[in-house]
Amino acid sequence: MTEDVDRLDAQAREILNRNDRGGYTIPTAGLYPYQWNWDSAFAAWGFSTFDIDRAWTEIETLFKAQWPDGMVPHIVFWQDDPGYFPGPDIWGTGTDPASSGISQPPVAAILARRIWEADPDAGRDRIAALYPRLVDWHRWWHRHRCTSGVAAITHPWESGRDNCPDWDPGMAGVDGSGVGPYTRRDTGHVDASMRPRKEDYDRYLAILNFGRGCGWDQETIIADGPFLMADPFITFILIRAHRDLAAIGKALGHDTAELEAWADALVAGLPTIWNEALGCHDARDLRSGRFAGVLGSGAFLAWLAGPVAPEVEARLVEVWDRVPHGVPSADPAYAGFEPRRYWRGPMWPVVNSLIAMGLTDAGRADLAERLRAETAGAITRGGFNEYFDPVDGTPCGGKDFSWTAAIWLTWASPSAGAKGAT
Numbered sequence: 001m002t003e004d005v006d007r008l009d010a011q012a013r014e015i016l017n018r019n020d021r022g023g024y025t026i027p028t029a030g031l032y033p034y035q036w037n038w039d040s041a042f043a044a045w046g047f048s049t050f051d052i053d054r055a056w057t058e059i060e061t062l063f064k065a066q067w068p069d070g071m072v073p074h075i076v077f078w079q080d081d082p083g084y085f086p087g088p089d090i091w092g093t094g095t096d097p098a099s100s101g102i103s104q105p106p107v108a109a110i111l112a113r114r115i116w117e118a119d120p121d122a123g124r125d126r127i128a129a130l131y132p133r134l135v136d137w138h139r140w141w142h143r144h145r146c147t148s149g150v151a152a153i154t155h156p157w158e159s160g161r162d163n164c165p166d167w168d169p170g171m172a173g174v175d176g177s178g179v180g181p182y183t184r185r186d187t188g189h190v191d192a193s194m195r196p197r198k199e200d201y202d203r204y205l206a207i208l209n210f211g212r213g214c215g216w217d218q219e220t221i222i223a224d225g226p227f228l229m230a231d232p233f234i235t236f237i238l239i240r241a242h243r244d245l246a247a248i249g250k251a252l253g254h255d256t257a258e259l260e261a262w263a264d265a266l267v268a269g270l271p272t273i274w275n276e277a278l279g280c281h282d283a284r285d286l287r288s289g290r291f292a293g294v295l296g297s298g299a300f301l302a303w304l305a306g307p308v309a310p311e312v313e314a315r316l317v318e319v320w321d322r323v324p325h326g327v328p329s330a331d332p333a334y335a336g337f338e339p340r341r342y343w344r345g346p347m348w349p350v351v352n353s354l355i356a357m358g359l360t361d362a363g364r365a366d367l368a369e370r371l372r373a374e375t376a377g378a379i380t381r382g383g384f385n386e387y388f389d390p391v392d393g394t395p396c397g398g399k400d401f402s403w404t405a406a407i408w409l410t411w412a413s414p415s416a417g418a419k420g421a422t
């Protein structure tokens with residue numbers, strides 16, 4: 001047992017080191033050859049268990065790509081790679097370094113706080129320098145994405161959960177018929193049955209084209225863009241991230257009233273995404289007002305914002321109980337559930353680590369431990385894959401994934417608690 005754990009710990013460190021491209025880590029070779037925003041924050045958390053200096057460098061490199069308006073892009077194209085589509089020329093943002101024109105779940109402050117706590121002396125100067133940049137990014141979220149009261153996304157890719165059923169009502173209103181011919185690269189790396197469908201990709205590109213067409217002007221995108229949906233997943237993350245950043249700010253001697261007010265405003269907005277029929281928070285199309293009507297990972301992050309009412313907890317556990325291998329990204333009882341198609345049902349270890357963080361802090365250590373054990377079991381049997389079939393535990397998607405390795409080292413590994421990283 002201990003030997004197995006030692007071997008898996010060593011393998012996880014080896015994956016992070018192998019995916020290191022010098023200052024930043026790619027999610028996995030082939031499928032995702034650049035720096036991705038929230039993947040990097042998790043990679044940094046993983047590095048913090050064995051190389052604290054490298055952990056800080058990862059986040060610093062990401063923030064080198066921050067836009068003047070505070071946005072931190074979802075992809076930074078540090079070097080060309082023909083194996084990925086859509087690349088920098090398609091995004092056409094004109095930034096240096098080249099980057100995409102949307103953001104991704106703002107987990108950086110949550111994880112930076114943990115990295116700092118792992119070694120307060122080593123981190124003090126690094127977090128002090130990053131702090132104003134993190135505040136600028138959070139302000140960008142507040143100004144440009146939280147105008148409805150909760151956090152919204154302007155592209156499914158901005159949610160980090162590309163093709164989950166949450167986005168179906170918004171995607172139904174997007175016309176993807178005019179995007180012309182293009183060659184996808186993802187299906188050259190991973191079986192097409194595990195990836196988003198062509199009709200999804202057409203729409204992803206149509207939304208991207210709109211952003212490029214207006215020079216990535218946020219006011220235009222929010223007012224007239226083809227897609228705008230309220231996202232419970234990012235809302236819960238942002239509440240927690242604002243609070244964690246406020247804790248960091250306080251420890252550094254800053255006035256953090258602004259951050260606390262942003263978190264409170266999001267909490268006040270939560271009733272706008274409460275779907276009574278579902279008994280949970282739900283994604284909502286801000287153009288039509290329609291709810292997605294499917295219980296998924298977004299609702300499961302509720303614990304990140306504090307304790308959850310007993311009836312909501314019962315509802316969430318009811319859905320979790322339908323599968324043996326971790327929390328499914330969409331309710332298995334939902335008609336469109338697909339256990340292996342990316343975000344339309346599969347279990348994602350990285351998401352489980354966030355759910356468990358909320359559970360632990362909300363006083364549900366028992367549920368957090370159950371989730372850790374299920375996640376660890378899937379990784380131990382299947383490897384450090386991108387995600388897993390929650391019904392039979394089959395490893396899916398890309399192999400040797402940085403964030404799966406990272407959450408193994410910080411949370412899922414039986415050795416993680418011993419290191420005090422949970």
Ligand code: GLC
Pocket residue numbers: 027032036037038039159160161162
């Ligand atoms: C996919 C995922 C997204 C992730 C990226 C790189 O687009 O949906 O969450 O950041 O791959 O791993």
